[in-house]
Amino acid sequence: MYEQVQEQKTPLETLTSILAGIGSFIFSSIEAIVVALAISVVLYLFFMTPHEVVGTSMFPTYHNGEHLIANKVIYRLTKPVRGDVVIFKYSNEQDFIKRIIGMPGDTVSLRDGRYYINGILLDESKYLDSTVYTSGGEFLHEGEEVEIPLGMYFGSGDNRPHSSDSRAFGPIEEQSIKGKVWLIYYPLERFRFAEHVKYEE
Numbered sequence: 001m002y003e004q005v006q007e008q009k010t011p012l013e014t015l016t017s018i019l020a021g022i023g024s025f026i027f028s029s030i031e032a033i034v035v036a037l038a039i040s041v042v043l044y045l046f047f048m049t050p051h052e053v054v055g056t057s058m059f060p061t062y063h064n065g066e067h068l069i070a071n072k073v074i075y076r077l078t079k080p081v082r083g084d085v086v087i088f089k090y091s092n093e094q095d096f097i098k099r100i101i102g103m104p105g106d107t108v109s110l111r112d113g114r115y116y117i118n119g120i121l122l123d124e125s126k127y128l129d130s131t132v133y134t135s136g137g138e139f140l141h142e143g144e145e146v147e148i149p150l151g152m153y154f155g156s157g158d159n160r161p162h163s164s165d166s167r168a169f170g171p172i173e174e175q176s177i178k179g180k181v182w183l184i185y186y187p188l189e190r191f192r193f194a195e196h197v198k199y200e201e
Contacts, residue, residue: 057157067186070179083197102154109145137167
């Protein structure tokens with residue numbers, strides 16, 4: 001029976017082995033980062049889009065400075081519905097976040113500070129306090145009724161006294177809608193999935 005003599009590595013061989021291990025780790029890390037970035041780019045371009053809430057037009061449902069992700073795919077498969085909170089292109093420099101109140105072909109009116117859709121009072125009690133008064137704007141005046149053209153939607157902010165919305169600038173074109181709000185991810189203490197109201201028709 002012979003003793004097995006463990007071969008001793010020279011300092012150069014030890015250093016080479018360590019460097020090879022570090023190189024392998026760095027390569028694996030870079031590979032993982034590249035894959036993660038590629039997935040993120042695909043998600044951003046085709047499925048999801050990040051946005052920051054700027055202003056208080058949707059308070060208290062959404063807060064100034066919150067970061068959210070909108071689902072870009074859903075409206076390629078289906079149409080927006082009343083109650084959806086959407087991100088849309090307002091101008092070349094600015095996106096807005098609003099709640100869909102009126103659908104294509106609907107009539108929308110304001111009476112005593114409340115929305116009426118096709119002559120029926122819209123129940124907004126799930127996200128608005130009963131004391132909130134919805135005033136008119138340049139497009140929709142108090143006591144006036146307007147019809148929403150086909151291919152367009154009437155959007156309104158939840159913070160009615162401090163929201164520039166379809167009451168002021170008119171209906172939103174369907175092709176300008178970028179996505180449906182899906183997830184609020186920052187700040188972390190307010191992390192949540194978005195809730196969208198379903199109205200009783």
